[in-house]
Amino acid sequence: PEDIRVYEFAEACGKxxxxxxxxxxSLGMMVTKNDFLKQDELEILGEEFGIEVTVKxxxxxxxxxxxxxxxxxxxxxxxxxxxxxxxMGHVDHGKTSLLDKIRSSKIAAGEAGGITQHISSYxxxxxxxxxxxxxxxxxxxxxxxxARGANVTDIIIIVVAADDGVKAQTEEVISHAxxxxxxxxxxxxxxxxxxxxxxxxxxxxxxxxLTPIDWGGNTExxxxxxxxxxxxxxxxxxxxxxxxxxxxxxxxxxKAKATVxxxxxxxxxxxxxxxxxxxxxxxxxxxxxxxxxFGRVKAITDDNGRPVKELGLSETxxxxxxxxxxxxxxxxxxMDSDKEARDIATTRAEHARAKELSKSTKVSLEEMxxxx
Ligand code: GTP
Ligand code: MG
Numbered sequence: 001p002e003d004i005r006v007y008e009f010a011e012a013c014g015k016x017x018x019x020x021x022x023x024x025x026s027l028g029m030m031v032t033k034n035d036f037l038k039q040d041e042l043e044i045l046g047e048e049f050g051i052e053v054t055v056k057x058x059x060x061x062x063x064x065x066x067x068x069x070x071x072x073x074x075x076x077x078x079x080x081x082x083x084x085x086x087x088m089g090h091v092d093h094g095k096t097s098l099l100d101k102i103r104s105s106k107i108a109a110g111e112a113g114g115i116t117q118h119i120s121s122y123x124x125x126x127x128x129x130x131x132x133x134x135x136x137x138x139x140x141x142x143x144x145x146x147a148r149g150a151n152v153t154d155i156i157i158i159v160v161a162a163d164d165g166v167k168a169q170t171e172e173v174i175s176h177a178x179x180x181x182x183x184x185x186x187x188x189x190x191x192x193x194x195x196x197x198x199x200x201x202x203x204x205x206x207x208x209x210l211t212p213i214d215w216g217g218n219t220e221x222x223x224x225x226x227x228x229x230x231x232x233x234x235x236x237x238x239x240x241x242x243x244x245x246x247x248x249x250x251x252x253x254x255k256a257k258a259t260v261x262x263x264x265x266x267x268x269x270x271x272x273x274x275x276x277x278x279x280x281x282x283x284x285x286x287x288x289x290x291x292x293x294f295g296r297v298k299a300i301t302d303d304n305g306r307p308v309k310e311l312g313l314s315e316t317x318x319x320x321x322x323x324x325x326x327x328x329x330x331x332x333x334x335m336d337s338d339k340e341a342r343d344i345a346t347t348r349a350e351h352a353r354a355k356e357l358s359k360s361t362k363v364s365l366e367e368m369x370x371x372x
Pocket of ligand 1: 089090091092093094095096097098114115116117136137138139189190191192193224225226227228
């Protein structure tokens with residue numbers, strides 16, 4: 001829908017653009033010949049002209065690339081890949097601190113106002129097995145970022161401060177988590193506190209259909225403390241058990257496909273994309289296309305900011321070399337040639353621009369009559 005212009009439609013059904021415009025005008029819809037037709041307008045025109053209208057995605061020919069890594073695959077080259085685990089929860093319940101403890105770093109203390117404002121991701125190792133974590137902000141203003149986190153993830157950890165219980169963003173996170181269909185682990189944090197009340201958390205979560213295993217449900221609840229480190233081993237072991245059940249596999253020899261979780265324009269570095277690799281291996285020199293942007297991978301840094309030559313399955317890092325800042329949530333795909341990558345990105349960019357233009361020149365009949 002919205003991918004065919006008035007004159008293209010007219011051409012396709014052997015009418016003149018004027019005929020198409022007249023039909024829509026008589027029904028109160030103002031369009032010009034360059035405007036894109038909406039689904040309902042297409043239906044009306046179909047009825048009016050007595051033709052059957054089926055809508056094909058104009059970008060079908062370029063958008064297939066995001067799936068093509070899954071086609072013609074040789075299953076024998078698949079290997080187990082690390083899980084991507086997203087940490088979500090209400091503001092200040094200790095998501096970043098928990099991740100800090102897991103990585104033995106000190107990020108939460110260095111954040112502006114102690115509030116996470118970006119999605120960040122880290123790969124850690126436990127018993128020789130990798131786990132990639134995605135940290136999300138709990139603040140109410142960042143729900144789009146949380147939704148994005150939910151898209152790339154295999155397992156969701158809902159952090160609930162055991163002294164505070166279920167709060168507004170906990171509720172929001174529960175619905176994201178359920179909608180994602182991912183296994184959920186509840187980490188009851190701040191267990192070191194005198195006022196910690198894990199039974200309260202369990203009861204509140206059970207009311208929301210996340211019932212603890214020891215209460216006869218099937219959700220794992222683990223008491224942890226980002227301060228003392230209590231329960232963290234158990235949490236990590238649990239993640240690995242869940243991951244094993246999911247049988248996550250991918251092909252390290254495939255051309256890489258990754259998801260952009262954050263992006264920015266950095267002084268002296270240009271467009272920077274923070275990605276998680278979902279399939280294949282991304283290497284320096286690869287030709288990439290990412291939504292409407294393209295380029296060649298110039299440099300890769302790992303989650304510690306160290307330069308690396310490649311990123312493997314489920315690994316996370318930043319990529320330099322795109323011509324523009326890609327939209328977060330978009331898919332980065334490696335193409336065979338520089339030209340291929342450029343052509344796809346350009347087609348998409350032109351299409352997006354035309355659509356934007358068509359929006360801004362469209363005036364409704366009501367607006368028109370207001371002018372007369
Ligand atoms: P947002 O990113 O703003 O959503 O917060 P967050 O969930 O990442 O919380 P953060 O890790 O920034 O921690 C919030 C506060 O709780 C900080 O002052 C931490 O020191 C404190 N805190 C986190 N975990 C624990 C814990 O296990 N025990 C105690 N006592 N304090 C904790
Ligand atoms: Mg945080």
